Amino acid sequence: MPTEFAAHDPVTAAAPSWPDFPDLEPGKALEAFPPLNAATARSIVQDRWERLVARAVVPEPPERVWKALTSPEEVCHWLAVCRGAPAREDQEYLLDFEDGEFFQCRTEVATAPSAEGHGVLRHLWRWAGVGPATRVVWELDPVDGGTQITATEEAFNPPSDWRSWNGNGWPGILDQLAGYLRTGTTWRWPWRRMGPYVQIELAAAPYDAWDVLSKPEALRYWLQRRYGDFTTGSKLVLVMGDASGTVEMTVQRHVEPNQEFPSYLPWLEFGLRRASWPVELGGKLYIEPAGLDRSLFQIFVDNWENVPAAVQREERQIIAQFFRDAMVRAQQLISPRPSSSHPHGWS
Incomplete structure:
Protein backbone atom coordinates (compact mmCIF):
# COMPACT_ATOMS: atom_id res chain seq x y z
CA MET A 1 0.00 0.00 0.00
CA PRO A 2 1.40 3.40 -0.87
CA THR A 3 2.61 5.22 2.15
CA GLU A 4 0.56 8.29 1.35
CA PHE A 5 -2.60 6.26 1.98
CA ALA A 6 -1.48 4.31 5.06
CA ALA A 7 -2.52 6.97 7.55
CA HIS A 8 -6.08 6.80 6.22
CA ASP A 9 -6.47 3.08 6.39
CA PRO A 10 -9.27 2.41 8.94
CA VAL A 11 -7.62 -0.80 10.01
CA THR A 12 -4.05 0.37 10.49
CA ALA A 13 -4.72 4.01 11.51
CA ALA A 14 -4.66 4.83 15.25
CA ALA A 15 -7.95 5.91 16.91
CA PRO A 16 -8.27 9.69 17.21
CA SER A 17 -7.64 11.15 20.64
CA TRP A 18 -10.72 12.95 22.03
CA PRO A 19 -10.32 15.78 24.56
CA ASP A 20 -11.74 15.38 28.09
CA PHE A 21 -15.03 17.32 28.73
CA PRO A 22 -15.88 16.80 32.43
CA ASP A 23 -18.07 19.92 32.49
CA LEU A 24 -20.40 18.33 29.93
CA GLU A 25 -21.12 15.21 31.96
CA PRO A 26 -24.92 15.09 32.61
CA GLY A 27 -24.91 15.70 36.36
CA LYS A 28 -22.26 18.42 36.30
CA ALA A 29 -23.77 20.17 33.30
CA LEU A 30 -27.22 20.35 34.91
CA GLU A 31 -25.77 21.78 38.08
CA ALA A 32 -23.53 24.38 36.43
CA PHE A 33 -25.75 25.25 33.46
CA PRO A 34 -29.40 24.19 33.99
CA PRO A 35 -31.90 24.41 31.10
CA LEU A 36 -34.40 27.24 31.11
CA ASN A 37 -37.32 24.95 31.98
CA ALA A 38 -35.60 23.34 34.96
CA ALA A 39 -37.92 23.16 37.99
CA THR A 40 -35.52 24.39 40.63
CA ALA A 41 -37.95 26.38 42.82
CA ARG A 42 -40.20 24.72 45.39
CA SER A 43 -42.71 25.76 48.01
CA ILE A 44 -41.58 25.52 51.60
CA VAL A 45 -44.54 27.10 53.48
CA GLN A 46 -48.26 27.35 52.66
CA ASP A 47 -49.87 28.31 55.98
CA ARG A 48 -52.82 30.46 57.07
CA GLY A 184 -83.86 30.53 81.39
CA THR A 185 -84.94 29.83 77.81
CA THR A 186 -83.58 26.65 76.32
CA TRP A 187 -81.80 27.36 73.04
CA ARG A 188 -80.87 23.92 71.80
CA TRP A 189 -79.20 23.44 68.44
CA PRO A 190 -82.14 23.19 66.01
CA TRP A 191 -82.63 20.39 63.53
CA ARG A 192 -80.83 21.62 60.46
CA ARG A 193 -81.33 20.99 56.77
CA MET A 194 -77.53 20.64 56.57
CA GLY A 195 -75.30 17.89 57.88
CA PRO A 196 -73.56 15.76 58.58
CA TYR A 197 -70.50 17.78 57.72
CA VAL A 198 -67.24 15.91 58.26
CA GLN A 199 -63.70 17.12 57.59
CA ILE A 200 -60.37 15.39 58.07
CA GLU A 201 -56.74 16.22 57.34
CA LEU A 202 -54.77 14.13 54.85
CA ALA A 203 -50.98 13.90 54.62
CA ALA A 204 -50.85 14.62 50.88
CA ALA A 205 -51.39 17.49 48.46
CA PRO A 206 -55.00 17.78 47.19
CA TYR A 207 -54.41 16.46 43.66
CA ASP A 208 -52.33 13.52 44.89
CA ALA A 209 -54.88 12.60 47.57
CA TRP A 210 -57.85 12.86 45.17
CA ASP A 211 -56.06 10.72 42.60
CA VAL A 212 -55.65 7.95 45.17
CA LEU A 213 -59.08 8.19 46.81
CA SER A 214 -61.14 8.41 43.61
CA LYS A 215 -59.86 5.13 42.15
CA PRO A 216 -62.45 2.30 42.15
CA GLU A 217 -60.20 0.01 44.17
CA ALA A 218 -59.77 2.73 46.82
CA LEU A 219 -63.54 3.38 46.94
CA ARG A 220 -64.03 -0.27 47.84
CA TYR A 221 -62.00 0.33 51.00
CA TRP A 222 -62.69 3.81 52.36
CA LEU A 223 -66.26 4.29 51.07
CA GLN A 224 -67.14 0.59 51.34
CA ARG A 225 -68.77 0.60 47.93
CA ARG A 226 -70.24 -2.67 46.70
CA TYR A 227 -70.12 -1.54 43.08
CA GLY A 228 -69.98 1.69 41.07
CA ASP A 229 -67.37 4.41 40.66
CA PHE A 230 -67.04 8.20 40.57
CA THR A 231 -68.01 8.55 36.90
CA THR A 232 -70.77 11.14 36.42
CA GLY A 233 -74.09 9.28 36.36
CA SER A 234 -72.77 6.24 38.19
CA LYS A 235 -74.69 4.70 41.11
CA LEU A 236 -72.65 3.39 44.04
CA VAL A 237 -74.13 1.07 46.65
CA LEU A 238 -72.31 1.69 49.94
CA VAL A 239 -72.33 -0.86 52.74
CA MET A 240 -72.96 0.86 56.06
CA GLY A 241 -70.99 -1.77 57.94
CA ASP A 242 -73.68 -2.76 60.45
CA ALA A 243 -77.36 -3.66 60.59
CA SER A 244 -78.20 -0.25 59.08
CA GLY A 245 -77.93 -1.82 55.64
CA THR A 246 -76.83 0.18 52.61
CA VAL A 247 -77.07 3.67 51.15
CA GLU A 248 -77.16 4.50 47.46
CA MET A 249 -74.96 7.33 46.18
CA THR A 250 -75.66 8.74 42.70
CA VAL A 251 -72.81 10.75 41.19
CA GLN A 252 -74.45 13.83 39.70
CA ARG A 253 -71.24 15.56 38.71
CA HIS A 254 -67.55 14.80 39.10
CA VAL A 255 -65.20 17.71 38.42
CA GLU A 256 -61.65 16.47 38.10
CA PRO A 257 -58.48 18.46 38.91
CA ASN A 258 -57.61 21.50 36.77
CA GLN A 259 -61.02 21.60 35.09
CA GLU A 260 -63.10 24.33 36.72
CA PHE A 261 -62.41 27.96 37.64
CA PRO A 262 -61.69 29.52 40.13
CA SER A 263 -59.99 26.94 42.35
CA TYR A 264 -59.36 24.18 39.78
CA LEU A 265 -59.69 21.75 42.67
CA PRO A 266 -61.62 18.48 42.25
CA TRP A 267 -65.05 17.90 43.76
CA LEU A 268 -68.01 15.58 43.47
CA GLU A 269 -71.72 16.33 43.76
CA PHE A 270 -73.98 13.43 44.67
CA GLY A 271 -77.44 12.33 45.66
CA LEU A 272 -78.01 10.06 48.65
CA ARG A 273 -80.91 7.69 49.15
CA ARG A 274 -81.93 4.98 51.62
CA ALA A 275 -84.92 2.65 51.66
CA SER A 276 -86.46 4.48 54.62
CA TRP A 277 -86.37 7.89 52.87
CA PRO A 278 -89.08 8.98 50.44
CA VAL A 279 -86.71 11.57 48.94
CA GLU A 280 -83.09 11.91 47.89
CA LEU A 281 -80.64 14.00 49.90
CA GLY A 282 -77.98 16.12 48.22
CA GLY A 283 -74.28 16.24 49.04
CA LYS A 284 -70.83 17.31 48.05
CA LEU A 285 -67.40 15.71 48.47
CA TYR A 286 -64.44 18.04 48.05
CA ILE A 287 -60.82 18.69 48.92
CA GLU A 288 -58.58 21.73 49.39
CA PRO A 289 -55.05 22.62 50.56
CA ALA A 290 -54.32 22.70 54.29
CA GLY A 291 -50.66 23.67 54.42
CA LEU A 292 -47.68 22.34 52.50
CA ASP A 293 -48.28 18.82 51.14
CA ARG A 294 -51.42 18.47 53.25
CA SER A 295 -55.09 18.69 52.39
CA LEU A 296 -58.51 18.87 54.00
CA PHE A 297 -60.99 16.26 52.80
CA GLN A 298 -64.63 17.22 53.39
CA ILE A 299 -68.13 15.83 52.89
CA PHE A 300 -71.41 17.65 53.28
CA VAL A 301 -75.07 16.52 53.12
CA ASP A 302 -78.21 18.66 52.94
CA ASN A 303 -81.96 18.61 52.11
CA TRP A 304 -83.00 16.96 55.39
CA GLU A 305 -86.19 19.04 55.58
CA ASN A 306 -87.76 16.64 53.06
CA VAL A 307 -87.11 13.56 55.20
CA PRO A 308 -90.00 12.72 57.59
CA ALA A 309 -89.38 14.13 61.06
CA ALA A 310 -90.09 10.75 62.63
CA VAL A 311 -86.89 9.27 61.19
CA GLN A 312 -84.67 12.34 60.83
CA ARG A 313 -82.77 12.09 64.09
CA GLU A 314 -81.96 8.38 63.89
CA GLU A 315 -81.06 8.55 60.20
CA ARG A 316 -78.82 11.59 60.72
CA GLN A 317 -76.96 9.70 63.42
CA ILE A 318 -76.46 6.70 61.11
CA ILE A 319 -75.24 8.81 58.17
CA ALA A 320 -72.97 10.94 60.38
CA GLN A 321 -71.28 7.87 61.86
CA PHE A 322 -70.89 6.24 58.46
CA PHE A 323 -69.21 9.26 56.87
CA ARG A 324 -67.07 9.88 59.95
CA ASP A 325 -65.76 6.32 59.72
CA ALA A 326 -65.31 6.68 55.95
CA MET A 327 -63.18 9.79 56.41
CA VAL A 328 -61.00 7.98 58.95
CA ARG A 329 -60.50 5.14 56.47
CA ALA A 330 -59.60 7.67 53.76
CA GLN A 331 -56.99 9.16 56.09
CA GLN A 332 -55.58 5.70 56.76
CA LEU A 333 -55.39 5.02 53.03
CA ILE A 334 -53.32 8.16 52.44
CA SER A 335 -51.20 7.73 55.55
CA PRO A 336 -51.51 4.12 56.79
CA ARG A 337 -51.85 3.58 60.50
CA PRO A 338 -51.34 0.41 62.58
CA SER A 339 -55.02 -0.45 62.89
CA SER A 340 -58.21 0.08 60.90
CA SER A 341 -61.34 1.88 62.11
CA HIS A 342 -63.25 -1.44 62.16
CA PRO A 343 -62.03 -4.58 63.94
CA HIS A 344 -63.30 -6.94 61.22
CA GLY A 345 -63.49 -6.67 57.47
CA TRP A 346 -66.94 -8.30 57.51
CA SER A 347 -68.36 -5.74 60.01
Whole structure:
Protein backbone atom coordinates (compact mmCIF):
# COMPACT_ATOMS: atom_id res chain seq x y z
CA MET A 1 0.00 0.00 0.00
CA PRO A 2 1.40 3.40 -0.87
CA THR A 3 2.61 5.22 2.15
CA GLU A 4 0.56 8.29 1.35
CA PHE A 5 -2.60 6.26 1.98
CA ALA A 6 -1.48 4.31 5.06
CA ALA A 7 -2.52 6.97 7.55
CA HIS A 8 -6.08 6.80 6.22
CA ASP A 9 -6.47 3.08 6.39
CA PRO A 10 -9.27 2.41 8.94
CA VAL A 11 -7.62 -0.80 10.01
CA THR A 12 -4.05 0.37 10.49
CA ALA A 13 -4.72 4.01 11.51
CA ALA A 14 -4.66 4.83 15.25
CA ALA A 15 -7.95 5.91 16.91
CA PRO A 16 -8.27 9.69 17.21
CA SER A 17 -7.64 11.15 20.64
CA TRP A 18 -10.72 12.95 22.03
CA PRO A 19 -10.32 15.78 24.56
CA ASP A 20 -11.74 15.38 28.09
CA PHE A 21 -15.03 17.32 28.73
CA PRO A 22 -15.88 16.80 32.43
CA ASP A 23 -18.07 19.92 32.49
CA LEU A 24 -20.40 18.33 29.93
CA GLU A 25 -21.12 15.21 31.96
CA PRO A 26 -24.92 15.09 32.61
CA GLY A 27 -24.91 15.70 36.36
CA LYS A 28 -22.26 18.42 36.30
CA ALA A 29 -23.77 20.17 33.30
CA LEU A 30 -27.22 20.35 34.91
CA GLU A 31 -25.77 21.78 38.08
CA ALA A 32 -23.53 24.38 36.43
CA PHE A 33 -25.75 25.25 33.46
CA PRO A 34 -29.40 24.19 33.99
CA PRO A 35 -31.90 24.41 31.10
CA LEU A 36 -34.40 27.24 31.11
CA ASN A 37 -37.32 24.95 31.98
CA ALA A 38 -35.60 23.34 34.96
CA ALA A 39 -37.92 23.16 37.99
CA THR A 40 -35.52 24.39 40.63
CA ALA A 41 -37.95 26.38 42.82
CA ARG A 42 -40.20 24.72 45.39
CA SER A 43 -42.71 25.76 48.01
CA ILE A 44 -41.58 25.52 51.60
CA VAL A 45 -44.54 27.10 53.48
CA GLN A 46 -48.26 27.35 52.66
CA ASP A 47 -49.87 28.31 55.98
CA ARG A 48 -52.82 30.46 57.07
CA TRP A 49 -53.78 31.54 60.56
CA GLU A 50 -57.28 32.91 61.15
CA ARG A 51 -59.14 34.34 64.12
CA LEU A 52 -62.77 35.12 64.94
CA VAL A 53 -63.70 37.34 67.87
CA ALA A 54 -67.25 38.02 69.07
CA ARG A 55 -68.38 40.01 72.10
CA ALA A 56 -71.56 40.51 74.10
CA VAL A 57 -72.59 42.16 77.40
CA VAL A 58 -75.11 40.45 79.66
CA PRO A 59 -76.77 41.85 82.81
CA GLU A 60 -75.38 39.10 85.04
CA PRO A 61 -72.30 38.95 87.32
CA PRO A 62 -69.21 37.02 86.10
CA GLU A 63 -69.80 34.23 88.62
CA ARG A 64 -73.22 33.53 87.13
CA VAL A 65 -71.90 33.54 83.55
CA TRP A 66 -69.05 31.23 84.56
CA LYS A 67 -71.52 28.70 85.94
CA ALA A 68 -73.50 28.77 82.68
CA LEU A 69 -70.26 28.24 80.72
CA THR A 70 -68.88 25.35 82.73
CA SER A 71 -71.78 23.49 84.34
CA PRO A 72 -72.96 20.52 82.21
CA GLU A 73 -76.44 20.98 83.70
CA GLU A 74 -76.57 24.47 82.17
CA VAL A 75 -74.53 24.13 78.97
CA CYS A 76 -77.09 21.65 77.67
CA HIS A 77 -79.75 24.40 77.62
CA TRP A 78 -78.00 26.92 75.39
CA LEU A 79 -75.42 24.99 73.35
CA ALA A 80 -75.26 21.18 73.45
CA VAL A 81 -75.43 18.20 75.79
CA CYS A 82 -72.18 18.30 77.74
CA ARG A 83 -70.63 14.92 78.49
CA GLY A 84 -67.83 15.67 80.93
CA ALA A 85 -66.57 18.61 83.01
CA PRO A 86 -65.42 21.71 81.05
CA ALA A 87 -63.88 23.34 84.16
CA ARG A 88 -61.34 20.54 84.71
CA GLU A 89 -57.99 21.36 83.11
CA ASP A 90 -56.28 18.75 80.93
CA GLN A 91 -59.52 16.77 80.68
CA GLU A 92 -61.61 15.89 77.64
CA TYR A 93 -65.37 16.17 77.21
CA LEU A 94 -67.95 16.22 74.42
CA LEU A 95 -70.43 18.84 73.30
CA ASP A 96 -72.99 16.53 71.74
CA PHE A 97 -75.78 17.79 69.45
CA GLU A 98 -77.36 14.33 69.59
CA ASP A 99 -77.82 14.11 65.83
CA GLY A 100 -74.53 12.35 65.12
CA GLU A 101 -72.44 15.53 65.22
CA PHE A 102 -70.43 16.75 68.18
CA PHE A 103 -67.34 18.61 69.33
CA GLN A 104 -64.55 16.71 71.07
CA CYS A 105 -63.00 19.19 73.54
CA ARG A 106 -59.96 19.38 75.81
CA THR A 107 -59.71 22.09 78.44
CA GLU A 108 -56.35 23.88 78.65
CA VAL A 109 -57.14 26.67 81.13
CA ALA A 110 -60.12 27.05 83.48
CA THR A 111 -59.73 30.08 85.74
CA ALA A 112 -62.94 31.02 87.53
CA PRO A 113 -63.66 34.75 87.93
CA SER A 114 -61.33 36.33 90.49
CA ALA A 115 -62.22 38.96 93.07
CA GLU A 116 -61.88 41.49 90.28
CA GLY A 117 -64.29 39.44 88.18
CA HIS A 118 -61.94 38.29 85.38
CA GLY A 119 -62.28 34.66 84.26
CA VAL A 120 -60.86 32.56 81.41
CA LEU A 121 -61.94 29.25 79.88
CA ARG A 122 -59.64 28.03 77.10
CA HIS A 123 -60.04 24.77 75.27
CA LEU A 124 -59.31 22.93 72.03
CA TRP A 125 -62.06 21.31 70.03
CA ARG A 126 -62.45 19.07 66.97
CA TRP A 127 -65.63 18.78 64.94
CA ALA A 128 -66.87 15.16 64.99
CA GLY A 129 -63.68 14.23 66.84
CA VAL A 130 -61.67 13.90 63.60
CA GLY A 131 -61.51 17.44 62.17
CA PRO A 132 -58.59 19.86 62.62
CA ALA A 133 -58.26 21.24 66.15
CA THR A 134 -58.99 24.92 66.77
CA ARG A 135 -58.57 26.90 69.99
CA VAL A 136 -61.48 28.64 71.74
CA VAL A 137 -61.03 31.22 74.49
CA TRP A 138 -63.89 32.57 76.62
CA GLU A 139 -63.02 35.69 78.64
CA LEU A 140 -65.28 37.23 81.26
CA ASP A 141 -64.80 40.79 82.50
CA PRO A 142 -67.02 42.83 84.82
CA VAL A 143 -68.63 45.98 83.41
CA ASP A 144 -71.22 48.33 84.82
CA GLY A 145 -74.35 46.33 85.38
CA GLY A 146 -73.09 43.00 84.16
CA THR A 147 -70.38 40.99 82.39
CA GLN A 148 -68.62 41.42 79.08
CA ILE A 149 -68.16 38.06 77.32
CA THR A 150 -65.46 37.79 74.65
CA ALA A 151 -65.31 34.60 72.61
CA THR A 152 -62.25 34.03 70.40
CA GLU A 153 -61.60 31.11 68.07
CA GLU A 154 -58.23 30.61 66.35
CA ALA A 155 -57.50 28.18 63.53
CA PHE A 156 -54.38 27.09 61.65
CA ASN A 157 -54.93 26.19 57.97
CA PRO A 158 -58.73 25.91 58.32
CA PRO A 159 -61.15 25.31 55.43
CA SER A 160 -61.28 28.15 52.91
CA ASP A 161 -64.84 28.99 53.95
CA TRP A 162 -64.09 28.82 57.67
CA ARG A 163 -64.86 32.48 58.34
CA SER A 164 -68.10 32.50 56.35
CA TRP A 165 -69.09 29.15 57.87
CA ASN A 166 -68.36 30.16 61.47
CA GLY A 167 -68.35 33.95 61.24
CA ASN A 168 -72.02 34.38 62.06
CA GLY A 169 -72.07 31.44 64.47
CA TRP A 170 -70.35 33.06 67.41
CA PRO A 171 -72.69 36.09 67.67
CA GLY A 172 -75.57 33.64 67.46
CA ILE A 173 -74.08 31.44 70.18
CA LEU A 174 -73.51 34.45 72.44
CA ASP A 175 -77.11 35.51 71.90
CA GLN A 176 -78.25 32.01 72.88
CA LEU A 177 -76.17 32.23 76.06
CA ALA A 178 -77.51 35.72 76.83
CA GLY A 179 -81.09 34.59 76.28
CA TYR A 180 -80.64 31.63 78.59
CA LEU A 181 -79.11 33.80 81.32
CA ARG A 182 -81.88 36.37 81.11
CA THR A 183 -84.94 34.15 80.96
CA GLY A 184 -83.86 30.53 81.39
CA THR A 185 -84.94 29.83 77.81
CA THR A 186 -83.58 26.65 76.32
CA TRP A 187 -81.80 27.36 73.04
CA ARG A 188 -80.87 23.92 71.80
CA TRP A 189 -79.20 23.44 68.44
CA PRO A 190 -82.14 23.19 66.01
CA TRP A 191 -82.63 20.39 63.53
CA ARG A 192 -80.83 21.62 60.46
CA ARG A 193 -81.33 20.99 56.77
CA MET A 194 -77.53 20.64 56.57
CA GLY A 195 -75.30 17.89 57.88
CA PRO A 196 -73.56 15.76 58.58
CA TYR A 197 -70.50 17.78 57.72
CA VAL A 198 -67.24 15.91 58.26
CA GLN A 199 -63.70 17.12 57.59
CA ILE A 200 -60.37 15.39 58.07
CA GLU A 201 -56.74 16.22 57.34
CA LEU A 202 -54.77 14.13 54.85
CA ALA A 203 -50.98 13.90 54.62
CA ALA A 204 -50.85 14.62 50.88
CA ALA A 205 -51.39 17.49 48.46
CA PRO A 206 -55.00 17.78 47.19
CA TYR A 207 -54.41 16.46 43.66
CA ASP A 208 -52.33 13.52 44.89
CA ALA A 209 -54.88 12.60 47.57
CA TRP A 210 -57.85 12.86 45.17
CA ASP A 211 -56.06 10.72 42.60
CA VAL A 212 -55.65 7.95 45.17
CA LEU A 213 -59.08 8.19 46.81
CA SER A 214 -61.14 8.41 43.61
CA LYS A 215 -59.86 5.13 42.15
CA PRO A 216 -62.45 2.30 42.15
CA GLU A 217 -60.20 0.01 44.17
CA ALA A 218 -59.77 2.73 46.82
CA LEU A 219 -63.54 3.38 46.94
CA ARG A 220 -64.03 -0.27 47.84
CA TYR A 221 -62.00 0.33 51.00
CA TRP A 222 -62.69 3.81 52.36
CA LEU A 223 -66.26 4.29 51.07
CA GLN A 224 -67.14 0.59 51.34
CA ARG A 225 -68.77 0.60 47.93
CA ARG A 226 -70.24 -2.67 46.70
CA TYR A 227 -70.12 -1.54 43.08
CA GLY A 228 -69.98 1.69 41.07
CA ASP A 229 -67.37 4.41 40.66
CA PHE A 230 -67.04 8.20 40.57
CA THR A 231 -68.01 8.55 36.90
CA THR A 232 -70.77 11.14 36.42
CA GLY A 233 -74.09 9.28 36.36
CA SER A 234 -72.77 6.24 38.19
CA LYS A 235 -74.69 4.70 41.11
CA LEU A 236 -72.65 3.39 44.04
CA VAL A 237 -74.13 1.07 46.65
CA LEU A 238 -72.31 1.69 49.94
CA VAL A 239 -72.33 -0.86 52.74
CA MET A 240 -72.96 0.86 56.06
CA GLY A 241 -70.99 -1.77 57.94
CA ASP A 242 -73.68 -2.76 60.45
CA ALA A 243 -77.36 -3.66 60.59
CA SER A 244 -78.20 -0.25 59.08
CA GLY A 245 -77.93 -1.82 55.64
CA THR A 246 -76.83 0.18 52.61
CA VAL A 247 -77.07 3.67 51.15
CA GLU A 248 -77.16 4.50 47.46
CA MET A 249 -74.96 7.33 46.18
CA THR A 250 -75.66 8.74 42.70
CA VAL A 251 -72.81 10.75 41.19
CA GLN A 252 -74.45 13.83 39.70
CA ARG A 253 -71.24 15.56 38.71
CA HIS A 254 -67.55 14.80 39.10
CA VAL A 255 -65.20 17.71 38.42
CA GLU A 256 -61.65 16.47 38.10
CA PRO A 257 -58.48 18.46 38.91
CA ASN A 258 -57.61 21.50 36.77
CA GLN A 259 -61.02 21.60 35.09
CA GLU A 260 -63.10 24.33 36.72
CA PHE A 261 -62.41 27.96 37.64
CA PRO A 262 -61.69 29.52 40.13
CA SER A 263 -59.99 26.94 42.35
CA TYR A 264 -59.36 24.18 39.78
CA LEU A 265 -59.69 21.75 42.67
CA PRO A 266 -61.62 18.48 42.25
CA TRP A 267 -65.05 17.90 43.76
CA LEU A 268 -68.01 15.58 43.47
CA GLU A 269 -71.72 16.33 43.76
CA PHE A 270 -73.98 13.43 44.67
CA GLY A 271 -77.44 12.33 45.66
CA LEU A 272 -78.01 10.06 48.65
CA ARG A 273 -80.91 7.69 49.15
CA ARG A 274 -81.93 4.98 51.62
CA ALA A 275 -84.92 2.65 51.66
CA SER A 276 -86.46 4.48 54.62
CA TRP A 277 -86.37 7.89 52.87
CA PRO A 278 -89.08 8.98 50.44
CA VAL A 279 -86.71 11.57 48.94
CA GLU A 280 -83.09 11.91 47.89
CA LEU A 281 -80.64 14.00 49.90
CA GLY A 282 -77.98 16.12 48.22
CA GLY A 283 -74.28 16.24 49.04
CA LYS A 284 -70.83 17.31 48.05
CA LEU A 285 -67.40 15.71 48.47
CA TYR A 286 -64.44 18.04 48.05
CA ILE A 287 -60.82 18.69 48.92
CA GLU A 288 -58.58 21.73 49.39
CA PRO A 289 -55.05 22.62 50.56
CA ALA A 290 -54.32 22.70 54.29
CA GLY A 291 -50.66 23.67 54.42
CA LEU A 292 -47.68 22.34 52.50
CA ASP A 293 -48.28 18.82 51.14
CA ARG A 294 -51.42 18.47 53.25
CA SER A 295 -55.09 18.69 52.39
CA LEU A 296 -58.51 18.87 54.00
CA PHE A 297 -60.99 16.26 52.80
CA GLN A 298 -64.63 17.22 53.39
CA ILE A 299 -68.13 15.83 52.89
CA PHE A 300 -71.41 17.65 53.28
CA VAL A 301 -75.07 16.52 53.12
CA ASP A 302 -78.21 18.66 52.94
CA ASN A 303 -81.96 18.61 52.11
CA TRP A 304 -83.00 16.96 55.39
CA GLU A 305 -86.19 19.04 55.58
CA ASN A 306 -87.76 16.64 53.06
CA VAL A 307 -87.11 13.56 55.20
CA PRO A 308 -90.00 12.72 57.59
CA ALA A 309 -89.38 14.13 61.06
CA ALA A 310 -90.09 10.75 62.63
CA VAL A 311 -86.89 9.27 61.19
CA GLN A 312 -84.67 12.34 60.83
CA ARG A 313 -82.77 12.09 64.09
CA GLU A 314 -81.96 8.38 63.89
CA GLU A 315 -81.06 8.55 60.20
CA ARG A 316 -78.82 11.59 60.72
CA GLN A 317 -76.96 9.70 63.42
CA ILE A 318 -76.46 6.70 61.11
CA ILE A 319 -75.24 8.81 58.17
CA ALA A 320 -72.97 10.94 60.38
CA GLN A 321 -71.28 7.87 61.86
CA PHE A 322 -70.89 6.24 58.46
CA PHE A 323 -69.21 9.26 56.87
CA ARG A 324 -67.07 9.88 59.95
CA ASP A 325 -65.76 6.32 59.72
CA ALA A 326 -65.31 6.68 55.95
CA MET A 327 -63.18 9.79 56.41
CA VAL A 328 -61.00 7.98 58.95
CA ARG A 329 -60.50 5.14 56.47
CA ALA A 330 -59.60 7.67 53.76
CA GLN A 331 -56.99 9.16 56.09
CA GLN A 332 -55.58 5.70 56.76
CA LEU A 333 -55.39 5.02 53.03
CA ILE A 334 -53.32 8.16 52.44
CA SER A 335 -51.20 7.73 55.55
CA PRO A 336 -51.51 4.12 56.79
CA ARG A 337 -51.85 3.58 60.50
CA PRO A 338 -51.34 0.41 62.58
CA SER A 339 -55.02 -0.45 62.89
CA SER A 340 -58.21 0.08 60.90
CA SER A 341 -61.34 1.88 62.11
CA HIS A 342 -63.25 -1.44 62.16
CA PRO A 343 -62.03 -4.58 63.94
CA HIS A 344 -63.30 -6.94 61.22
CA GLY A 345 -63.49 -6.67 57.47
CA TRP A 346 -66.94 -8.30 57.51
CA SER A 347 -68.36 -5.74 60.01
